[in-house]
Amino acid sequence: MASKILLIARVSDAEQRQALPAQKLRLQSYMQRLGVNDASYFEFDESAYKGARQKFAELIEQVKAEPTEQIVVFDKIDRFTRDASQREVGVMSSLVQKGRIELHFPSDNLIITRDSPATDLFRLGIGMLLAKYYSDASRDNVKRRFEQMWREGLYTHKAPIGYRHTRKYASSAVKPLKGIAVNPKAAAFVLQTFELRSQGSSHQAIANQLGLQGFISPKTGRPYKHSIISKILANKFYIGIMKVGGQEYPHKYPKIVPKELFYRCQAVRQGRQPVRVAYNSKQYTLKGIVNCGLCERTVSTYTTKNNNYLKCANSVCKNPSTAERLALTKIEKALSSLAIPTKVVESLQATLKRKLAERSVVAARDRNLLANIDDRANILYSDRLVGRITAEQHDKHAAKLENERQKLKTRTSFLTSAPSGLEKAVAQMVHVCQNAQNLFQNAAIATKNLMLEILLSNLKLKDKNLTFDLNFPCWGAG
Template sequence: MKAIVLARVSTEEQKDAGNSLPAQVARMETYCRQRNFQIAKTLSFDESAYKTKRDDFDKIIDYIKQSKEKIIVCFDKVDRFSRNVFDKRVAYLYEMAMSDKIELHFASDNLIINSQISAVEKFHFGINLGLAKYYSDAISDNVKRANEAKIKRGEWLGWAPIGYLNVENENGVKSIIVDPVRSPYITKMFEMYSTGNYSMRKIKDFLDKAGFTSKSDKSAPMTISMINHTLKNPFYYGMMRIKNDLYPHKYPALITKYIFDKAQSVSAGWHKKPFKYASKPFSLRGMVKCAECGCTITPETSKGHIYYSCTNFHKFHAKRTYIPEKDLLKPLYDALESIQLTDDRVKELTEDLRQSTKNQNAFFMNTVKTLRAEYDKLENRINKLADDKYDQSITNDFYNKKFKEYTEKQGKVMEELAKHDKADKEYHITANTVLNLAQRALEIFESSEPQEKRQLLNFVFQNLELRQKNLEYKLKTPYDTVLLANNCSDLLPGSDSNRRPIGYTYPLIS
């Protein structure tokens, strides 16, 4: 009689326990020779017997269906056949055996299922299936408990995201470390995207030029979807997402939560961002509103000259008034000239800045010291909490509740530290930028291209409005203060209680 030999494993542990595919095949070949069965086919595969989708096993059933003679289907044990009593394949092959179309042989269990099976053998078969399912369920419970314990210890359960590496030490203990080659690019990705000045397409171009590839395929570049997935992964600031919940992990963070939140904010509002015009660039395009009807002041070219006018979308004006760009820019030129600082004034302000920096540094250091002390206090509480749990002096529910409370507080402290660190850096960067720009604002503006002029105007001015032929504007802080420092009272009709200019209206040439 012809026989099919089927060997299956689903875990590495089964291979190590003597249940490897070759070992199963050898035992069943011996079994078939002792009974003079002719082995027509030998099949072996790695596949879980507990899952409903078993493609390899379905191919075997198709082969049995096509056979015109009775076949012996030989397994090593019942649990190699199935661990799920509700598997439709179990019922199908069992019915075929009861119809005397096949026989199921389980070599190591010394069990044969055919049409002459006794009640005791049926009971034996059912018990073996039940024990196989219980064993699988018990493993599942143990895995769940082990995973829950790992999550509480801040351990990631799967493959590390790009920017990190899975490692294993000499004792077989697995962990995750920062990838020294890829991690700087991940940090740069978040920093670029959080500014709002780079789309994912631009970030992809940057990564492609740097030769940055995906983690799964070293020859393939990162795709837009991979970049999007990476930018939304909280793992990089210290939290791991498991299903729909976030848990703190123990591995080094590549970014701060502040940067991550900024990136999410940019992503959420990206569809609202204005995009560059494809047509000829203009210095004030899209920057000026009509003070009377709220419509945009748009540019157009006529006989080689640029003119601006209200779109008059709401039909507020009786007719459109056209103003040359050079006339519209004149008050802005004067304002840029008025905020220029002399070398002596820059030297004086630099000295003031140096003194202010000392006071600012003292405040920064005291604040950071307080926050770090708070973080260490929470860390000590977490350690004590773990000791109490191991001593069984507190319940698991109490441990979980307090652990979550302390780690959330630590996350908030780290967020505050990141904000103070960023503010400290930006304090120096912004102060130097203000002084340098104030010293050369007009020179930079005159030598720039239209697109660069737009960027500079956006940096210095706000609320540009055209009222009839008069341009109204406000200087952004701190350039309003620079204007005050230059004692340009002739340009300031008044100021508010914070000593900031409330605006200036410059009459245009008719």
């Protein structure tokens, strides 16, 4: 008999700890059958799928370092390992082959030594394969259960900022059921985060502003970092969609952010430059829309002594710098002369009048069809009252008539409301052209650049002279 005996009890996770006393009892009973009273007992509740199982690995190193022969006892083969490729299995198999240790599995009635026959080694190998199969099957069952929960709209991860975890007890004898509910205070900050972003605020600006109002991390007691704000703004959970396992599922929890607001924020993100560096972070009028008349490179803007200047981005280009004010003066003069020719206005008005007439004809026809549907519905109801048709036949045809009615009502509503929209569009077009200079002068820099991209094209700067073309549908008055 070896001079040292190690009894090892193991479970796959902490929730199975109640199985450890039973394993210990069986191991001690085995010692009694062998007539041994001196044995070291170890127990582990580490999962075979969680990390390197550090404590168990440390014990194996102790076994390896022991110079005397040892007996290592596990209750069953599946308590020894669930994966034959693990390092600990290789180490202990090597020690068995060297005659340093024996492996005992009393519940499987199996002892493995250096001289074990092939049948016992085969039983050990099959036992390890079966243990791995059961472990993998258990993992698959858990995975399938999670997938089913996701399809049912249940979220199995940490609740996002703005929500909190809840526990509901079905009875005092069972584990609480975990749920997710809105955290009113945090949810208000989340909604405000989206509102500020939709107005163009940066992630850092949002973090600073809301931090002063109390939107802070419960862990650090400090305002959230801009990276957290970025994650909040990209999280579809707030509009009812959760992403788990690489897939998106609709969830069952209350929504915090309207979809329209969420996607408006995504548009803000997409409209921003992905990289903002020091030299490219300041907004300038004409930025990125003017090219050099000599080398065709983009013209950039720089500031010196509180004045802005336009200069070719090509450092070796000979095109001289030009005061931004000179270029803007020429643009404003051109905008002041914008007008829509009389013939164009008359053509638009004629087109609008024709469209109004066409829509009136269609709307009148649809109103007649609606009246006809009402008559058919009354006849159908009368047929049901006198018994000429069954209730099932009545409901079937009534549903069909109602569907036709809703389609016609929707189209009629559009036909009667659309003309005012057309009139408005024509009026706005005339207004923009007549007031282009004033609108440009009073607009923000981003709006100015947008107006220039719409109204002008082929902007080129050469020898302090800016040239450009006016776009359709606006023409110079001259």
